[in-house]
Amino acid sequence: MNKRILFTLLLVSLITVGTFANGGSDGEGTSRMLVINSNLSDPAPKAAFAEVVEGFKAANPDIEVTLNSFDHEAYKTAIRNFLASDAPDVCLWFAGNRMKFFVDEGLFLDISDVWSDYDLNNSMSAAKSAVSVDGKQYGVPWGYYQWGMFYRKDIFDKYGLSEPATWDEFLEVGETLKSNGITPVAIGTKYLWTAGGWFDYLNLRVNGLDYHMDLMLGNASYTDPELDEVFNVWKDLIDRGFFLENHATYSWQEAQAPLINGDAAMYLIGNFIVPDMDAAGIGDKIGFFQFPQINSSVGMYEDAPMDTYHIPASAKNVEEAKLFLAYVASPEIQTQFAYATGNIPPNKNADPPTIPLTKEGFDMLAAADGLAQFYDRDTNPEMASAGMQGFQEFMVYPDREDEIRARIDAERKSVFDK
Amino acid sequence: MEKATQDKLQRLEFKLAPVYFLAPAFIFFSLFVIWPILQSFWISFHEWSGFGEKTWVGLENYRTLFRDPKFHIALFNNIKWFVFSLLAPVFGLILALFLNQNIKGLRTMKSLFFFPFVINLVVIGLIFSWFYNPDLGLLAEIFKAFGLKPIPVLANDKIATYGIILASLWPQTAYCMILFLTGLTAVNVQVIEAGRIDGAGGWKMLRHVVLPQLSGATFIAIVVTIIGSLRSFDLIAIMTAGGPWGSTNVLAYMMYDESLFNFKMGYGASISVVLFVLMSGVIAMFLRSVLKNER
Amino acid sequence: MFPTPIQKRSPLVQILYKAAVPVVLILWLLPMVAILLTSIRSNADIISGNYWGWPSEINFLKNYSEVFNPARSPMLLYFRNSLIITIPSVFMAVFFSAMAGFSLAIHKFKGRIFLYALFIAGNFVPFQILMIPVRTLFANLDLLDTLWALILFHTAFQIGFATFFLRNFIVDLPFALIESARIEGATEFTVFFRVILPLIRPALASLGVLLFTFIWNDFFWALTLVQSDAARPITFGLQALRGQWSISWNLISAGSIVAALPSVLVFFLLQKQFISGLSFGGVKE
Numbered sequence: 001m002n003k004r005i006l007f008t009l010l011l012v013s014l015i016t017v018g019t020f021a022n023g024g025s026d027g028e029g030t031s032r033m034l035v036i037n038s039n040l041s042d043p044a045p046k047a048a049f050a051e052v053v054e055g056f057k058a059a060n061p062d063i064e065v066t067l068n069s070f071d072h073e074a075y076k077t078a079i080r081n082f083l084a085s086d087a088p089d090v091c092l093w094f095a096g097n098r099m100k101f102f103v104d105e106g107l108f109l110d111i112s113d114v115w116s117d118y119d120l121n122n123s124m125s126a127a128k129s130a131v132s133v134d135g136k137q138y139g140v141p142w143g144y145y146q147w148g149m150f151y152r153k154d155i156f157d158k159y160g161l162s163e164p165a166t167w168d169e170f171l172e173v174g175e176t177l178k179s180n181g182i183t184p185v186a187i188g189t190k191y192l193w194t195a196g197g198w199f200d201y202l203n204l205r206v207n208g209l210d211y212h213m214d215l216m217l218g219n220a221s222y223t224d225p226e227l228d229e230v231f232n233v234w235k236d237l238i239d240r241g242f243f244l245e246n247h248a249t250y251s252w253q254e255a256q257a258p259l260i261n262g263d264a265a266m267y268l269i270g271n272f273i274v275p276d277m278d279a280a281g282i283g284d285k286i287g288f289f290q291f292p293q294i295n296s297s298v299g300m301y302e303d304a305p306m307d308t309y310h311i312p313a314s315a316k317n318v319e320e321a322k323l324f325l326a327y328v329a330s331p332e333i334q335t336q337f338a339y340a341t342g343n344i345p346p347n348k349n350a351d352p353p354t355i356p357l358t359k360e361g362f363d364m365l366a367a368a369d370g371l372a373q374f375y376d377r378d379t380n381p382e383m384a385s386a387g388m389q390g391f392q393e394f395m396v397y398p399d400r401e402d403e404i405r406a407r408i409d410a411e412r413k414s415v416f417d418k
Numbered sequence: 419m420e421k422a423t424q425d426k427l428q429r430l431e432f433k434l435a436p437v438y439f440l441a442p443a444f445i446f447f448s449l450f451v452i453w454p455i456l457q458s459f460w461i462s463f464h465e466w467s468g469f470g471e472k473t474w475v476g477l478e479n480y481r482t483l484f485r486d487p488k489f490h491i492a493l494f495n496n497i498k499w500f501v502f503s504l505l506a507p508v509f510g511l512i513l514a515l516f517l518n519q520n521i522k523g524l525r526t527m528k529s530l531f532f533f534p535f536v537i538n539l540v541v542i543g544l545i546f547s548w549f550y551n552p553d554l555g556l557l558a559e560i561f562k563a564f565g566l567k568p569i570p571v572l573a574n575d576k577i578a579t580y581g582i583i584l585a586s587l588w589p590q591t592a593y594c595m596i597l598f599l600t601g602l603t604a605v606n607v608q609v610i611e612a613g614r615i616d617g618a619g620g621w622k623m624l625r626h627v628v629l630p631q632l633s634g635a636t637f638i639a640i641v642v643t644i645i646g647s648l649r650s651f652d653l654i655a656i657m658t659a660g661g662p663w664g665s666t667n668v669l670a671y672m673m674y675d676e677s678l679f680n681f682k683m684g685y686g687a688s689i690s691v692v693l694f695v696l697m698s699g700v701i702a703m704f705l706r707s708v709l710k711n712e713r
Numbered sequence: 714m715f716p717t718p719i720q721k722r723s724p725l726v727q728i729l730y731k732a733a734v735p736v737v738l739i740l741w742l743l744p745m746v747a748i749l750l751t752s753i754r755s756n757a758d759i760i761s762g763n764y765w766g767w768p769s770e771i772n773f774l775k776n777y778s779e780v781f782n783p784a785r786s787p788m789l790l791y792f793r794n795s796l797i798i799t800i801p802s803v804f805m806a807v808f809f810s811a812m813a814g815f816s817l818a819i820h821k822f823k824g825r826i827f828l829y830a831l832f833i834a835g836n837f838v839p840f841q842i843l844m845i846p847v848r849t850l851f852a853n854l855d856l857l858d859t860l861w862a863l864i865l866f867h868t869a870f871q872i873g874f875a876t877f878f879l880r881n882f883i884v885d886l887p888f889a890l891i892e893s894a895r896i897e898g899a900t901e902f903t904v905f906f907r908v909i910l911p912l913i914r915p916a917l918a919s920l921g922v923l924l925f926t927f928i929w930n931d932f933f934w935a936l937t938l939v940q941s942d943a944a945r946p947i948t949f950g951l952q953a954l955r956g957q958w959s960i961s962w963n964l965i966s967a968g969s970i971v972a973a974l975p976s977v978l979v980f981f982l983l984q985k986q987f988i989s990g991l992s993f994g995g996v997k998e
Binding site: 083101105107191245247382385389392393396 | 468553658662678680682
């Protein structure tokens with residue numbers, strides 16, 4: 001009796017499978033198609049992008065559009081798979097080295113024609129270098145966001161502190177906070193990139209963008225004397241106890257807790273912290289200031305990680321994909337989409353933001369002397385890994401500086417073949 | 419049909435039986451598992467980003483690997499995992515013996531004991547991370563209650579691995595418990611009764627009568643625990659991301675990192691070959707002793 | 714039965730035992746309690762670090778319904794897909810492995826140890842390294858993005874462990890039963906279906922539970938082989954709860970509990986098969 005039940009169940013399930021088994025990808029027919037893969041999994045950005053796609057569909061009723069959404073993290077694995085086989089026509093990704101890797105492998109299509117045909121060379125001039133390799137463009141940016149010091153205005157007010165513009169002012173602010181039992185800077189380095197952010201800013205302020213990019217591309221050394229001051233300044237902060245204790249055990253998200261509970265006052269982070277501050281009920285107590293100047297002869301450069309669209313080289317519907325890129329590069333869509341995701345539109349003809357914190361970032365980035373992507377998006381991933389691990393260790397054991405820098409540099413030499 | 423032919427057919431059927439009994443499993447397994455494994459071994463002799471052409475480099479990946487300090491840290495951590503994970507079969511057996519009764523409601527309770535095994539490892543890792551949180555965690559509260567300064571377990575490069583192993587023992591013990599509960603159903607009742615009549619009790623009974631009969635379940639429990647300890651990945655990814663500064667790295671995590679994030683599939687494949695060889699060595703030893711007992 | 718059936722012990726011991734079981738259970742499940750608590754917390758609690766205190770608000774309905782929110786993912790579709798993927802895979806894997814395990818345990822032919830070792834060894838490789846070869850294989854078979862891909866793969870992948878598992882149980886069975894069946898003229902198939910399968914029912918049941926859990930909880934292979942909603946299992950829905958920057962741990966905890974329930978249900982239904990105080994496997998004289 002059991003055997004019969006077993007076999008019936010097996011048969012039934014096989015039949016059900018047979019009826020439903022075909023997944024999504026066999027659309028045949030003569031209508032035009034467009035497949036888009038997106039990494040926006042949060043409800044708000046996901047809905048915002050869905051709206052953008054609906055707008056495109058309405059403007060192009062003869063094109064059948066399929067939108068596949070992946071979880072943000074899982075997408076980083078999935079993209080390796082779908083660029084190699086079964087590629088979509090448009091995919092989202094990041095600018096800088098992240099894009100360059102796929103360009104070098106021949107996996108992204110050269111879309112310089114889209115840039116020239118739709119005058120993006122003009123309207124997105126500031127963002128152009130981040131999506132170019134050897135003078136050709138391979139992506140269209142849709143948003144970037146500010147990095148800087150988010151801080152508790154109410155704590156600053158309580159101790160009569162104002163936003164520091166120079167390094168000495170910053171140190172003073174920190175010392176005042178410390179003497180009142182408040183950790184000056186919150187940070188969570190479990191996933192390493194927050195430490196990369198600190199390195200970026202210290203290096204950009206001490207040595208400037210040109211040297212920083214040289215380092216990112218492997219043309220400068222982590223043992224260079226230029227970096228001595230960077231590490232000295234950093235060590236000073238560590239020795240003064242400016243950073244949150246036990247930061248290596250916290251993710252960036254867990255390190256928000258002291259900021260929310262009033263045990264810490266500042267956080268060098270991107271503006272994605274704002275929704276969390278709102279959710280915790282202290283959104284109106286949060287302010288923003290630019291990372292203070294260290295070296296007055298060096299320009300003010302900022303990290304502004306950029307999100308982009310690309311067309312895979314093996315895309316089947318290239319014409320439709322280019323139409324889509326043109327559509328999303330327009331000022332109206334740039335405005336609509338960027339703000340809905342908490343970002344700033346790279347198209348200079350887009351409307352400026354209305355949210356005060358984002359407006360501050362917008363103004364700061366517009367006035368910046370130059371922009372970098374972010375440590376782990378500007379340099380090779382293996383290098384980034386070794387570098388950030390070294391930074392994390394340095395932040396806990398600053399006395400190991402020489403050994404750490406030598407180790408990071410050995411990795412640089414092997415990664416870049418120098 | 420003549421008896422002789424009938425006999426011959428039956429003998430043929432008997433001789434060929436292994437073929438058709440093994441065929442489906444063998445075909446499936448070879449095509450979808452063994453073949454890709456062989457391919458990945460092949461990849462380990464190349465330099466490859468995962469896209470485009472592969473470049474033959476012979477044993478270069480292995481040479482680099484043995485010189486790589488990350489490899490040595492990872493290997494050492496895997497040994498720690500291997501040794502301490504063996505606590506799981508022990509605890510699993512104890513729990514199985516404890517629960518091997520027939521009282522009311524125990525069926526529901528047994529299902530609940532099973533829960534740790536079915537919960538997503540990421541969530542388990544999260545809860546244990548929060549437990550270890552030196553500011554807001556339960557462990558910190560315990561320390562503070564004794565007037566001691568909380569130890570940041572997962573930020574300490576010397577003890578973080580142990581913190582993660584402890585977390586892994588929870589679902590792994592549940593797994594072993596199931597295996598032993600299954601094994602206990604097959605224990606020969608008459609031998610137990612005979613032993614009781616002979617006056618054996620408790621510990622003696624366990625050691626000399628029950629455990630030998632549980633050898634099948636024990637073998638499976640140990641093998642899956644060893645494989646699990648050497649393949650451990652999810653908990654490390656969520657609890658420390660291999661940190662602090664790479665000190666909790668294990669071979670499986672290193673392989674994932676190198677293949678999928680550093681785009682060095684060849685290098686990653688060489689790590690998996692090393693893992694394979696290690697596991698084969700350990701399991702082969704067990705297998706030999708088990709098979710010897712079977713003869 | 715071992716240990717001594719509790720009914721045979723003194724009343725004091727019986728009371729102590731009946732009291733001890735829930736206590737041990739609670740201690741054992743403390744992390745589970747923490748997960749449950751987390752699943753009803755508000756996002757604000759998670760962000761401000763209230764991990765262990767009493768929740769500032771109880772969001773039971775809010776969180777659990779958010780798990781099924783179609784704006785995040787089509788969870789019911791994913792659930793159906795998970796059923797379609799898992800159930801046939803479990804049946805096929807168990808059935809084929811039982812056949813293979815039977816042969817490896819009973820038939821003495823050359824190379825059987827090698828084959829047995831092969832099935833075990835297939836588990837040794839960290840599966841991530843197989844990502845590209847397997848994906849390429851399914852691309853060549855034109856099965857990418859279908860439920861069949863996952864069914865075929867999971868069946869194949871679990872056969873290694875399952876064969877190892879069942880062979881072990883079959884080998885422990887009394888050979889006398891098989892011999893007597895053969896003498897009576899039974900074919901190997903009859904021996905398999907009429908003699909062996911009923912005897913290893915506990916092992917089949919517990920294996921079924923284990924395989925169900927493994928396949929149901931898989932995310933990696935679903936991510937590798939499938940990209941559209943029509944073929945995605947429930948683990949995709951769980952992942953989508955994560956959030957891009959800030960992970961919504963309360964939602965993920967709720968989602969994990971929901972995703973775990975089918976496995977627990979299967980355990981509950983099948984456990985009578987493999988957990989009993991009744992005698993089983995004894996040789997009747």
